[in-house]
Amino acid sequence: MKLLTQLFILALLVTTVACRDTQKEEAELNATIEQVDAIDAQLDTISSDIEAKTEDLQQTLEELDSL
C-alpha cells in the first residue's frame, strides 16, 4: 500500500512537470508569434514612412523641374 502511494505521488509529479513544460512551451511560442507580428507591423511602418518621404521628394523635384 505504501509502495502504491509512493508510485501514485511519483506519477502525479511526472504529470505535473510534463504539463508545466507544455504550458511553458506554448507561452513561449505565443510570445514569439507576438514578436514576429510586432516586427511585421514595424516593417510596415518603416516602409510607409519611406514611401511618404519619397512621394514628398518627388513632388518637390517636379516643382524644381518646372522652374
Place this chain on the structure above:
Amino acid sequence: MKKHTLTFALTCFFALALFSAQAQDKKGGKLLKDAPTSKEVKDKANDAKDDANTMTSSGKVIPKQGKPIEKMKDQKDVIKDQQNTNEEMEKLRMEYAEKLRNTKDPKEQAKLKAEMEARMKALQNSGGSVNSDDKSDTGPVTMDNGNSDEGKVDTKPMEKPKGKPKKENPSSDVSLKDQKNEKVADAKAKLNSKRANLDNTRMMIEKANAKLADAKARLEADKAAGTLSEEQIKGRESKISATEAKVKRLEATLQNAEKQYDEKESTLSTFTKEN
C-alpha cells in the same frame, strides 16, 4: 509474492507510459514537419464552408463530385435521414387514410386531417423538409403532404452536419509551431521585398541629387545672364535648399531603415534557429 507482482505490474505500466510518451514526442516532431501550412488550413476551412453551403436552407444536400470520402459520408447520412423521414411520413399517411376511411363523420375527418398535417409538419421539422428534388434523390416517394414550400423562404436554421468536427492537428503545440514558422517565413519574405524597395529609393535619391545639381547649374547660368530678378533667384534658391533638405532626410531615413532591417533580420533568424 503479491507485493512483488504489484511492483512488477506497476513498473511495466510506467515503462509502457514512458515508451508511449516518447513515441508521441517523435510523432509530434514528425507532425511538425508534415504539418500543413496555415494557407492549407485556410483552404481546408474554405472547403468545409463550401460544403456547408451545399446544404440549402431547407436542409437539402447537393452532393459534389470529387469530394473526400468523409464529406460524402456525411451527405449520405443526411440522405438516409431524409429517406427515413419519408418512410415514416408514408406510414403516417397510410395510417390516417385507413382511419379516414373508417370514419364517416365529416367533423371527425377534418379533425383527423388536421392531426395528420400537424404530425407531418413535426416530422418534417425533425428530419428536414422534403421537396420534389429530394424525392427524386431518395427514390419513388409518391406522398403529397399538402404542404408545398415552393416559393417560400425557409427561415429555419441550417441543419448542421452530423459527427464531431475534424481536428486539423492533433496537437495544438504543433499547430502553434507551424504558425510561428510560417509567420517567421512571411516576415523574412516581407523584409527581403522591403530591402529591394530600399534599392529603388536609393536610385531615386541619386536622381534627385543629379536634378539638384542641374537646377543649381541652371540657376548660376541664369544669374550670370542676368535674366532673373532677385525675388526669382531667392525663390529658386529656397526651393533648391528645401529639396536638398528633403533628400538628406530621406537618406537618413534610408540608413535608419537599413539598420532596423538588419536588426529585424537577426531577430527573425534567432527565431528560426530556436527550432
